[in-house]
Structure formats: C-alpha cells, structure tokens
Amino acid sequence: MIQEVTLAQVVERLQVLExxxxxxxMELALSPSxxxxxxxxxxxxxEVWRGRDVVTHYPEIRRQHPDDEVSIGWQSxxxxxx
Amino acid sequence: xxxxxxxxxxxxHPLLGSVKRPLLRLELHSERFNLWIALDDVLADTGADLxxxxxxxxxxxxxxxxxGQPTQLGGIVSSTSAFNGYIHQIQxxxxxxxxxxxxxVVTTATIPPIFGRRQALDRFEVRFVHGQELIIET
Numbered sequence: 775m776i777q778e779v780t781l782a783q784v785v786e787r788l789q790v791l792e793x794x795x796x797x798x799x800m801e802l803a804l805s806p807s808x809x810x811x812x813x814x815x816x817x818x819x820x821e822v823w824r825g826r827d828v829v830t831h832y833p834e835i836r837r838q839h840p841d842d843e844v845s846i847g848w849q850s851x852x853x854x855x856x
Numbered sequence: 857x858x859x860x861x862x863x864x865x866x867x868x869h870p871l872l873g874s875v876k877r878p879l880l881r882l883e884l885h886s887e888r889f890n891l892w893i894a895l896d897d898v899l900a901d902t903g904a905d906l907x908x909x910x911x912x913x914x915x916x917x918x919x920x921x922x923x924g925q926p927t928q929l930g931g932i933v934s935s936t937s938a939f940n941g942y943i944h945q946i947q948x949x950x951x952x953x954x955x956x957x958x959x960x961v962v963t964t965a966t967i968p969p970i971f972g973r974r975q976a977l978d979r980f981e982v983r984f985v986h987g988q989e990l991i992i993e994t
Contacts, residue, residue, distance in 0.1 A: 811965060811966055813912065814896075814897075816896065826912075827912075828913075828916070829912050829915045832893075832916055836891070845881070845894035845895065845896045846893065846895055846896065846913070846916075847895070847896035847897040848897050848910060848913075848968050848969055850966075850968065
C-alpha cells in the first residue's frame with residue numbers, strides 16, 4: 775500500500791498531524807487548573823522557607839533571627855493576573 | 857520628598873514566555889505580635905479599589921480577622937465568584953513614610969497581596985515606567 779502514497783500526500787498528512795498536536799497542546803495549556811501558591815520567607819533577602827503554613831513558621835523564623843531582616847513573599851504557579 | 861524605585865519582577869509564564877510585574881515591598885504593623893512585618897511581592901494595582909492581603913498574612917497582622925468590617929471582594933473576572941473579606945485599619949510603612957492603610961483581609965490564600973488605590977497608591981505620586989520600573993514619591 776505504501777507505493778500508492780505520494781510524497782506530497784505524506785507531507786500533507788504530516789502537516790495535518792502537526793497542526794492537530796499544536797491545537798491539543800494549546801488546549802492543554804489553556805485548560806483551567808487550580809492555581810498553586812505558596813509563601814516564601816526570606817532572611818536578609820535569602821530564602822529560608824517555602825510553604826503554606828506561614829502563620830506557624832513566620833514567628834518561629836523571626837524568633838531565630840531577631841536582628842535580621844525577615845520578610846514574607848507570595849508566589850503562585852504561572853498565571854496571568856488581570 | 858523621597859523617591860523609591862522598584863524594578864519590575866519577571867516571572868516565567870508557559871504561554872507568554874515571561875511577565876513582568878510592578879511588585880513592591882511594604883511593611884505592615886502587626887497588632888497581634890506588636891512588630892513590623894515586611895511583605896515582598898506586593899502587587900501595585902491601580903485597578904484595585906482597596907489594598908488586600910491573603911488570609912494567612914491577615915492572621916499574622918491581627919488577632920481576630922473577623923473583627924474587621926465585612927465586605928465582598930471581586931475583580932474584573934470574578935463578578936460571579938466574589939470573596940469575603942474583612943477590612944482593617946493597619947499602620948503601614950513604605951520606605952520611611954508611615955501612614956494608616958485600609959486593608960481587606962480576604963478569606964482565601966489564593967489572592968496575592970495587593971497595594972490598591974484608597975489610602976495607598978492615591979496617597980503618592982506613582983509612575984509605571986515602560987514596564988520596567990515602579991517609581992513612588994513618598
């Protein structure tokens with residue numbers, strides 16, 4: 775059967791396949807998903823902790839670093855903020 | 857008058873490649889612990905009527921989040937899914953400038969900390985420069 779397929783037809787089928795895969799990839803990338811987020815605690819600008827239970831960890835880290843600059847950040851999985 | 861410059865912060869995005877955001881550092885006074893808490897990654901948002909912090913930040917700032925003024929918070933895309941929040945008056949510091957700030961503690965952790973207009977951006981001269989720098993005159 776392979777002899778009945780021309781090179782032009784093979785190229786055309788590959789192009790259709792390629793565009794289908796592109797569409798599927800785009801749909802997957804755009805499908806809604808739960809935003810993942812976490813908090814980051816930094817001491818003098820360096821990250822020392824990352825997670826969700828910042829209410830427990832921030833006071834502990836602050837106690838461990840009484841003379842340093844302790845800050846909290848919020849970060850999420852890739853999302854477009856509007 | 858003092859000028860504070862915050863370079864935009866770049867984040868990776870799978871479709872856009874990267875996005876740059878005007879994020880600033882803000883200090884808020886914790887009534888609960890009687891100390892100043894420095895918050896990084898606070899979004900300067902001219903579209904936000906009020907400043908907002910996610911629930912865990914609010915729990916660090918005030919002893920009882922629900923003692924604030926209850927309100928509903930919604931965004932451009934969230935007219936059908938507003939969040940509950942509680943508004944508190946909190947002492948804030950931007951650079952060396954100290955001021956009273958209305959902050960809504962939203963009852964979710966999925967909303968980023970936001971520096972909105974009322975008692976916040978409206979208080980200062982603010983420039984968003986070519987998607988590169990946020991400049992605030994305090």
